[in-house]
Amino acid sequence: MTVKSYDRWDHLDALEAEAIFIFREVAAEREKPVLLFSGGKDSIVLLRLAEKAFRPARFPFPVMHVDTGHNFDEVVAFRDARMRELNERLIVASVQKSIDDGRVSEDTGPRASRNRLQTTTLLDAIQEHGFDACFGGARRDEERARAKERIFSFRDDFGQWDPKNQRPELWSLYNGRVKKGEHLRVFPISNWTEMDVYQYIKREGLEIPSIYFAHEREVFARDGMIYAVTPFITRASDEKPFRETVRFRTVGDATCTGAVRSTARTIDEIIDEVSASRVTERGATRADDRFSEAAMEDRKREGYF
Amino acid sequence: MNGHSAMSMLRFSTAGSVDDGKSTLIGRLLFDAKGIFEDQLAHVEEASRRRGFDRTELALLTDGLRAEREQGITIDVAYRYFATPKRKFIIADTPGHVQYTRNMVTGASTADVALVLVDARNGVVEQSRRHATLSTMLGIPELVVCVNKMDLVGWSRERFDEIVAEFSALAKKIGARGVRYVPISALHGDNVVQKSDKSPWYDGPALLEWLETVDVASRAATGPARFAVQWVIRPQSDSFHDYRAYAGQIASGTFAVGDEITVLPAGITTTITHIDLHTTAIERASAPLSVAIRLKHDVDISRGDLFVPTASPTQVGNELRARLCWMAQKTLTPRSTWALKHTTRWAKAIVTGLESKLDVATLDAVHEPPSFTLNDLGTITLKTSVPLAFDSYADNRTTGSFILVDEATNATVAAGMIEP
Numbered sequence: 001m002t003v004k005s006y007d008r009w010d011h012l013d014a015l016e017a018e019a020i021f022i023f024r025e026v027a028a029e030r031e032k033p034v035l036l037f038s039g040g041k042d043s044i045v046l047l048r049l050a051e052k053a054f055r056p057a058r059f060p061f062p063v064m065h066v067d068t069g070h071n072f073d074e075v076v077a078f079r080d081a082r083m084r085e086l087n088e089r090l091i092v093a094s095v096q097k098s099i100d101d102g103r104v105s106e107d108t109g110p111r112a113s114r115n116r117l118q119t120t121t122l123l124d125a126i127q128e129h130g131f132d133a134c135f136g137g138a139r140r141d142e143e144r145a146r147a148k149e150r151i152f153s154f155r156d157d158f159g160q161w162d163p164k165n166q167r168p169e170l171w172s173l174y175n176g177r178v179k180k181g182e183h184l185r186v187f188p189i190s191n192w193t194e195m196d197v198y199q200y201i202k203r204e205g206l207e208i209p210s211i212y213f214a215h216e217r218e219v220f221a222r223d224g225m226i227y228a229v230t231p232f233i234t235r236a237s238d239e240k241p242f243r244e245t246v247r248f249r250t251v252g253d254a255t256c257t258g259a260v261r262s263t264a265r266t267i268d269e270i271i272d273e274v275s276a277s278r279v280t281e282r283g284a285t286r287a288d289d290r291f292s293e294a295a296m297e298d299r300k301r302e303g304y305f
Numbered sequence: 306m307n308g309h310s311a312m313s314m315l316r317f318s319t320a321g322s323v324d325d326g327k328s329t330l331i332g333r334l335l336f337d338a339k340g341i342f343e344d345q346l347a348h349v350e351e352a353s354r355r356r357g358f359d360r361t362e363l364a365l366l367t368d369g370l371r372a373e374r375e376q377g378i379t380i381d382v383a384y385r386y387f388a389t390p391k392r393k394f395i396i397a398d399t400p401g402h403v404q405y406t407r408n409m410v411t412g413a414s415t416a417d418v419a420l421v422l423v424d425a426r427n428g429v430v431e432q433s434r435r436h437a438t439l440s441t442m443l444g445i446p447e448l449v450v451c452v453n454k455m456d457l458v459g460w461s462r463e464r465f466d467e468i469v470a471e472f473s474a475l476a477k478k479i480g481a482r483g484v485r486y487v488p489i490s491a492l493h494g495d496n497v498v499q500k501s502d503k504s505p506w507y508d509g510p511a512l513l514e515w516l517e518t519v520d521v522a523s524r525a526a527t528g529p530a531r532f533a534v535q536w537v538i539r540p541q542s543d544s545f546h547d548y549r550a551y552a553g554q555i556a557s558g559t560f561a562v563g564d565e566i567t568v569l570p571a572g573i574t575t576t577i578t579h580i581d582l583h584t585t586a587i588e589r590a591s592a593p594l595s596v597a598i599r600l601k602h603d604v605d606i607s608r609g610d611l612f613v614p615t616a617s618p619t620q621v622g623n624e625l626r627a628r629l630c631w632m633a634q635k636t637l638t639p640r641s642t643w644a645l646k647h648t649t650r651w652a653k654a655i656v657t658g659l660e661s662k663l664d665v666a667t668l669d670a671v672h673e674p675p676s677f678t679l680n681d682l683g684t685i686t687l688k689t690s691v692p693l694a695f696d697s698y699a700d701n702r703t704t705g706s707f708i709l710v711d712e713a714t715n716a717t718v719a720a721g722m723i724e725p
Contacts, residue, residue, distance in 0.1 A: 011314040011393040013594065020595035021554040024535040028608055028649070052583040053595070056548060057540040140384045147383045148370055150411075163370050166381060168407040168632050170414040170720045172554070173646050173708045177715040191395055193386045278343045297371055 012200055016049065019188035021172060022151060023053040026133050026186050029176030033061040033133040033186075034091070036122075036305065039075035040251040041197055041208050042137030042189060047086065048204055049188060050135075061135075062089040066122050068114040068253045069096040070232040075251055078209040093125035110234045113255040119304045123159040126183060133176070133184040136305050141193045142281070145297035152176060153185045159303030161185075185305075194249075194281050195274055202267045212270070214247045214262045225258035249281040312388065315516060316395040318416035318445070320409055320436035325422040326453045330491035331385060331398055334513060337498040338387040338394075380405055382412035391517045401432035406439070406680040407632035410720055413440055414706075417521040418447040420512075425458045425488075429471050435665055437472075441481040442628055442682065442722065444702055446521055448476075449485045451512065455504070456490040462506045478668050487512050529617035530558030531696070531704050533648035534610045538597055550581060550597035551606060553649070556703035560598065560612070561589040567615045568606055569694035574615055576601040609650030611694040611704070619696050619704055623689045624657075626724045628698075630682050633711065633718035637677035637685075643718065645689060647707040653690040654709065660684040684724065698722035 009017075026033050035050060037043045050059050065079060083090045095114050098104045098121045106112065126134065140147045150166050152174045167175055178184055189197070201208060218229040220239045227233060229241045232255050246259035247270075264270045296304075319327055373380050379400040387394050397412030413419060419440035421433050433450075440448055450472050458464045465488045476484045487496055488504050489512060495501035498513045509515070536552040560566070564577045579599035580587040590596050598612065613619055631637050637656065645654035661670040662683030670683075677683060698705030709719035 009313075009591070009594065011312045014314045017554055017593045017595040021535070024552055024595075025649070028536050053536075053552070054538065055583055056542070056545045057538050141386045144383075145370065147385065148381050164372055164380060166408075167717045168411045168708075168720070170411060170708055170717070171702065171706050172415075173706065175646065175708065175710055175715070175717045177644075177710060179715065191384065191386070193388075193393075195388070196393070280344055 012196065012203060015189070015192055015196055016052065016200070018172075018191065019049045020053045022174070022186060022188040023050055023135070025174050026135065026152075026176060026184070027054070027060045029174075030133040030178075030184065032129065032131050033135065034126075034129065034131045035059070035061055035063045035135040036137070037063045037065050037079065037090075038137070038251065039065070039071070039079045039209060040137065041201060041212060042139065042192075044082070044206055044208055045189060045192075045197055045200055046135060046137050047082065048200075048206055051086070059088050062091050064091040064093060064125065064134075066093045066118050066125070067095060068118060069094065070114055070230070070254045072209070072211055072228070072230075072248075072251065072254055074209045074211050078207075082207075091125070091129070093121050095121045097121075098124065110236050110239075112234070113253060115253045115256045116299065116304075118253075119159075119299065119302050122305070123303050126159065131183060132178055133186055135186050135188060137189060138187045138305060139192050139194075139197075140187075140190050143296045145300055149187070149190070149300070151187055151190050153187065154178070155183050155185060155303065157181045159183070161300045161303070163297060163301070195271070198267065198271050198274055202271065209251060211248045211251065214245050214265050214269075216243055216245050217259075218242070219244050219246060219259060226261070227258055228254060230254045312391060312393050314393045314395070315418065315519070315521065316397065316416050317418040317420055317516065318397040318399055318409075318413045318440070319420045319422065320399045320401050320413075320432065325424045325433070326491045327398070327401075327422050330420075330422065330451065330453065330489070330497065331396060333491050333494055333497050334394075334396075335385060335387050337494070338389050338513070378402060381408045384412075389513070389517055394516065399436075401436065403431075403435065403680055406435070406630070409436065410439060410443065410630050410632070413443050413445060414720065416440075416443075416445050418449060418516065418519065419445040421448065421450050423450055423452050423468055423472070425452050425454045425464055425468065428468055429475060431666070434475060434668075437475060437481065438479050438663070438665060438668070438682070439630070441476075441479045442630070443720075444698055444722070447483065447485070447519060448481050449487060449512070449515070451491075452486060452488050453491050455488045455495065456493055460488070460503045462504075465507075475668070485509070485515070487515070528557050528701065529696075530560050530564075530612075530614050531556040531619070531701060532560060532598065532612040533650075533704075534606060534608055534612070535649045536608060537606070548599075549603075550579070550599045551610075551612070552595070552597045553612075554595040555590060555592040556648070557592045557701055558614075559589055559591040560596075562587075565615045566600075566612045567618055568604065569611045569613055569619060570621045570692040571605075571610070572621075573602075573604050573606075575604060609648065611648060613694070619694045621692050621694050623692045624686070625689065625693070625695070625721075626660075626684065626686050627707070627721040628683070628724060629677070629685050629722075630720040631677040631679065631718070632720065633716060634679055635711065635718065637681075637719070638675070642712075643709040644712050645687075645707050645709055645721075647689075647693050647695065648704060650691070650693065652693065654687045656685055656687050658686040660686065695723050697725040699725065 104117045104120045150169045219226045247262040264273045383398045385396040399409040399412035489496045496511045500511045534551045538550040581597045642655045662674045696704040705723045707721040
């Protein structure tokens, strides 16, 4: 154990304290919370914050991964290793199973993605397990609709978000009350930026999946973005693969997550790169936000993360 | 922005109508501090073109909801982030329209600084009046009046002084102290990030310069220590057989190992033996840290209990007098009952009296109104089902605040601030 005195705090201490407070409020006020884990940097930070909130006891909730079946191998390997290390319970909700059960039907063609199908799998799992609060790693700086969302965000019986009728959220007096069948989405790192997340990863010495660091891989270009060549994406005949040194700024479904050209091989180099970047992480790498001016708002209304 | 250095954090709220240049001001701060990115800007430019505007409408940057873009108004708070080498900033950009007061209060409740925009041509209008009143009522420590569009009044010192006089009269009436005034042109950037040579008569700092240096963080850290128990950590494992810690966030002041504390409302006195934060043992911890506290004696403590220094306790009781912001369609009447959340404790509350409500237009009090309706501000008395350990809101924003919740719908219907 290290011994410290905290007479001064910096922005990371303040953000951490707020997030820990949020975790504990939900644990105290809801019967069956769950932590949604994607394997990405934001949910890796959530796991560390949950440790800070509840250790030396175990988490008072399980961890759930909504698995599209179209993941990067490195991310699944990372997930399993991290869960073993934490000795916490992992639930895997499978989009493949939703497809096999006929709950959703899969798009075909070169633009097919399972990203949107995750909503059904997630809502089904929430219902099956009776979860009444889901921790998510969404941040308000990511996207315009998210910038508007409460930290404790209410979902009705259909899992829907009503952005025009959000509960007032005053001070840190979070209202965690829901009726049976309704649930909350709770975002402990709402006020963190991409930079805060990397600085925290550095400060805490957290491991992140290798695809966040620059590496050489086979890619192809589409709509001004670079995608990894994977068995899950069908390339058009003019989408020729080539080798490039890249890294990923977000880790989502492989079919809609683009890479950026980068030489950042350490966390410090990533921080330098993010400092100099003139494009947001979702703008640079997420095809799923490009459908319309309100793509995220529409998906969130339906119950997306 | 330097990503490596330790920074402090400041939360500020903005309000005013789009016409006051609020979005332009936020856009200016974000641009100059690199809080806006090329893809976001491209998106706003594209959306502005599609709507047939002849200039880039920066309001589209913060008005993130479909309904807001369709109607051209701000409905709900948007949070925006930027950082300078000195500070991380969180902007709560709040709506100015009266029907969205609840959303303005949401954004303002956590702010350290409130920026009120006034159009130099129009002076203090209804929306700036409402925002200033709410900000003062919410106890935001610093109020800054940005007198905007100074370029359109020829940087007239006389016009600026008139507005200062007009606002000072309002500030006096609502009890706002330490108000600052900055003459700016958000459009041209004068006195926003850097001092302008157009206002040689203004001897204060540029807005951002002041935001970077104003000291608000230390306020919560001083004053009597307060810590509400959120959660009890009991591992029930062999290696931590007897471990029992009380988890929570320090609301104010400092706690140290060895301090004698009293647990309220029960009044039990004991001593702090450990302060834990994950694997770190802490000797002294100040607000706003979230920690876990272990005590010398095995006493009955649960969620909602408050730790205070034995020498400086809070008041304890079940009768409160409070200022209230009513935020529901349903009316508030005497004898109505609600769920009340104060720190980490839920109780039932019955309204014992409606003392007065405020006419925001005249700032006069209406005594003993029959009810409160949506967006009314006023003073009430209530009684709670269990005793609460509380301070006045003026002394402590955490132990002095509460919310009321409708037990039928679970909607949050009121923000309450306890009066001394």
